[in-house]
Amino acid sequence: MSLIERLFGKRQKSAAIARERLQIILAHERDGRTTAPDYLPALQRELMEVISKYVAVHQEDIKVHLERQDNFEVLEVNIVLPENKR
Amino acid sequence: MSLIERLFGKRQKSAAIARERLQIILAHERDGRTTAPDYLPALQRELMEVISKYVAVHQEDIKVHLERQDNFEVLEVNIVLPENKR
Numbered sequence: 319m320s321l322i323e324r325l326f327g328k329r330q331k332s333a334a335i336a337r338e339r340l341q342i343i344l345a346h347e348r349d350g351r352t353t354a355p356d357y358l359p360a361l362q363r364e365l366m367e368v369i370s371k372y373v374a375v376h377q378e379d380i381k382v383h384l385e386r387q388d389n390f391e392v393l394e395v396n397i398v399l400p401e402n403k404r
Numbered sequence: 405m406s407l408i409e410r411l412f413g414k415r416q417k418s419a420a421i422a423r424e425r426l427q428i429i430l431a432h433e434r435d436g437r438t439t440a441p442d443y444l445p446a447l448q449r450e451l452m453e454v455i456s457k458y459v460a461v462h463q464e465d466i467k468v469h470l471e472r473q474d475n476f477e478v479l480e481v482n483i484v485l486p487e488n489k490r
Contacts, residue, residue: 321469322476324410325431343429345411349487357458364457368450372443383407390408401435 338399340373348389358384358393366395374400424485426459434475444470444479452481460486 325341342365344358362382369375379398384391411427428451430444448468455461465484470477 320471320473321429321480322431322471322473322478325429325478326433326476338435339431339433341429341431341433343407343411343427343431345408345425345427345429347412347425347427349424361455361458364454365451368454369447371450372447385406385408387406387408390412392408392411394407 337401340369340397340399342369342395342397344393344395346391348391350389356391358391362393362395369397373397376400423487426455426483426485428455428481428483430479430481432477434477436475442477444477448479448481455483459483462486 325343344361344365346358366375366380375397379400381396383394383396385394386392411429428448430448430451432444452461452466461483465486467482469480469482471480472478
């Protein structure tokens with residue numbers, strides 16, 4: 319199964335989607351021995367600054383979701399992009 | 405199914421993993437109408453600069469994979485992190 323299918327499942331086939339979206343996923347797999355500080359939140363803030371140089375991003379259009387399980391930590395940022403003026 | 409399970413599947417349960425890893429996924433879902441320039445490659449370069457401020461990253465430990473399907477474009481960057489000196 320491709321990464322696109324794993325991430326978006328069946329949604330791909332829909333003819334037209336309402337809004338353009340950008341999803342950023344930061345997945346950190348620890349080796350269980352290191353006690354390095356957790357840098358995902360700081361990294362996420364900086365990544366958002368970089369992204370806002372490429373697309374106009376409104377705070378209310380950003381959803382952040384953090385998941386932790388065993389040695390895994392996944393930070394998911396979903397951004398609905400503003401509609402292009404036609 | 406959680407995002408961690410979708411991304412890592414059964415691999416989670418293995419007791420010890422050899423190396424610490426960081427995965428960055430940039431998924432861009434277009435609305436099919438816009439012809440905005442493709443900014444994922446440039447965005448990916450800048451994100452790597454940000455990441456290298458947080459972790460020492462060696463070029464040979466970075467794998468980049470780009471997938472395109474319908475309105476979807478997914479850029480996956482997998483980084484094997486250097487082992488911590490104990």
